[in-house]
Amino acid sequence: MPHAPRSGAQALAGVFCIDDHLPDDAREWQRVARSVARDVLAPTIEDDFEAQRFRAEHIPALGEAGLLGMHLHGYGCAGASAVAYGAACLEVEAVDSGWRTFVSVQGSLAMTAIATFGSEEQKQRWLPGLAAGRAVGCFALTEPAGGSDPAAMTTFARRDGADWVLRGRKRWIGLASVADVAVVWAQTDDGVRGFLVPTDSPGFTARVIPGKRAMRTSIQCDVEFDDVRLPDDARLPEARGLRGPFTCLNEARFGIAWGAMGAARTCLEVAVDRARTRHVFGAPIGARQLIQAQLADMLLEYEKGALLALHLGLSKDAGTLAPAQLSVAKLNNVREAIRIAGAARGILAGDGITDEFPVMRHLANLEAVRTYEGTDEIHALILGRELTGVAAFE
Structure with a gap:
């Protein structure tokens, strides 16, 4: 039956x-x-x-x-x-x-x-x-000249008596225009340090980046620090070098590995429903072998990505998670979520580009997720270093 x-x-x-x-x-x-x-x-x-x-x-x-x-x-x-x-x-x-x-x-x-x-x-x-949720925070690391090389940051905090004076620029800083406090990473004479900068500080300016075709329900900004004066107690005392920002980025990569599978799940659900309800040549398109093969491939990648995310979480809770594993998950899960969303768009045909369905929105958003917290290329090179013991980007 x-x-x-x-x-x-x-x-x-x-x-x-x-x-x-x-x-x-x-x-x-x-x-x-x-x-x-x-x-x-x-x-x-x-x-x-x-x-x-x-x-x-x-x-x-x-x-x-x-x-x-x-x-x-x-x-x-x-x-x-x-x-x-x-x-x-x-x-x-x-x-x-x-x-x-x-x-x-x-x-x-x-x-x-x-x-x-x-x-x-x-x-x-x-x-x-x-x-x-009474206050909002942002995280200012990426700079206009290149987000993939934080060691080359030019934002600088110099000592001036008991204070620090912060000067520089950051780009693609989420929430900066609505934030109450910014975690800012800057070069100092003692290496990279972190500072907590109230966004009402004189010299702090955040401008929303216009014209985005993705992430349109969130805010990303250009930020300028024009001789922002900070007391020494604005400095994060335990943050020294790039270990500070990288620790936080790894936390974000963990959330991305899971989150991308949420977008993928929604796109797959929509595609399955469409395959059952859209009739062409006298039958649902889901009765066609090509459509079933596409859905099967989408399901495979969703299941693998979700199981990978679960493994990641269980390892993190056990204290055994390695940074390279985060690169595996971020690279794989976002890449495969994009493929699932693209395949869903095809199954929906022309309707797939309309806002009647969430697929095109997810597809656009995932392209942005692919870029932040490490591009595909950066995570591939991290894994290459893990495999060979030789760094190709340092």
Whole structure:
């Protein structure tokens, strides 16, 4: 007898049942994140993408749900497991990459920098508000001349008596125009150091980058520091050298590896539903061998990517995660999510480019995700160094 038709979501749940492999705490966090994503973010997401609008009014809902800096402990943070944080990222990005980017910038980058390298006073001042969504943080590392080579940064902080004076420029800094505090990485006479810069400081300017065709529900900015004067207690005391920013980037890469599979899952669900409901030549297109082969390939890559993300999270919770594994996951999962979204667009035919479906939006967003926190090329070279012991980019 023929199988009863199922929705795309039901079809995905019936193969590996990845959700069933999540620990209990992660499953509960997944439920919370899915509820916020679908009830708060999803209803306006297409209009916001079209209008290039970032709805700051959604931030408190994410904070109230405990999703901001949820992997951190104390100071109002939830102290959730790595797998729980990953599952939450997947659910948020299933709606839109721009909002998962917000969660990452706030929690994995800004809050992680403060929690890991900040003084007790800095943690008390900033982390509770950031966790609750009462304050917004940004992370200023990338510069106009090249984001892939942070060692060549030209932003400089010089000593002037008891103070520091910060001068330079950053680019593609998420949330900078709405942030209350910026984690800024700068060269000093003592190497790269991190600073907490209140964004109302004289000399701090953030300008939204216009004309984006991706990440239109989030904000990225050009930032200038024109002799911004900071007291010494603005310096992150435990951050020395590039280990500081790289520690935070690895946290963000972890969230990306999970999140990209959320976008992929949504595209695959849409493609399965379309294959069942669109009739051509007297039958659903899902009855055609070519369509079934495409769907099978999409499912393979989604399942592998989701299982890879789960392995990553379990390793992180066990304390055995290696940085090279993050490069494997970021490179593979974003690349395959783009392929899944592209295949879904094809199955939807001309309708796939309209905002009736989320596929083209996900496809555009994923191209941006592919670039930040390490391009494909950088992660390939990291893995090449891991395999050969020889660095090709230093």
